[in-house]
Amino acid sequence: MKISPRRRARVAAAFARLRQLYPDARCELLHEGPFQLLVATVLSAQTTDRMVNQVTPALFHRFPDAESLARAAPEEVEPLLARLGFFRVKAKNIVALARQLVEHHQGKVPADFKALVALPGVGRKTANVVLGVCFGVPEGVVVDTHVQRLSQRLGWTRETTPDKIERELTALFPPEERDLVSHVLIFHGRRVCSAQRPVCDRCGVRDLCPSAGRAEHIGRKKKRA
């Protein structure tokens, strides 16, 4: 993928500003070790990580590792997830996930992208989170709903699907920056550049954003009754 020096510089300028604005940007899912982060990230689909952090302490107290969770039945895990969206699918997925870890990976989380996405309930986004947070360098930039929305609003991409956006962002940033890119975009997305009511008046990259003041017209389809 060829990227013009001008475009690369424009993106780098906004990223540098975001790093200054959010020096503490990091993963906020509570976890101890790769297994717990993998499970927490699977649970985080279409749910705020605040909700995930409300259920994982009890979950990990009872099932702290792959071996213990692999021995559980999905029905005994379900009540522990009951306040999350998709809790039935997620209970089934994390038990199957734990069983595969025990069967094929000695109960450990593989530090390998292809092995990760082969696990039940684990897609590109989850695999990149685990690789980035626990093993230093993700395969590609984590593209969740925030990263998708902000990279579109900031004019970093014109693509509309997570896979294509991931490819573009990964080409825009060197490996050692990719984990931080997703985290600063997520922080900014939660605090300022929200989906429904972005607060451009309080945005630290307003002068670098082509959508400033009209961000509601980018992103997902407008309401318009």
Add this chain to the structure above:
DNA sequence: ATCCCGAGGG
């Protein structure tokens, strides 16, 4: 009514 650190299946 729309969104939240999505993934699997048709």
Add this chain to the structure above:
DNA sequence: CCCTCTGGAT
């Protein structure tokens, strides 16, 4: 490409 799984927050 589409649909489904699911509950809480705004």
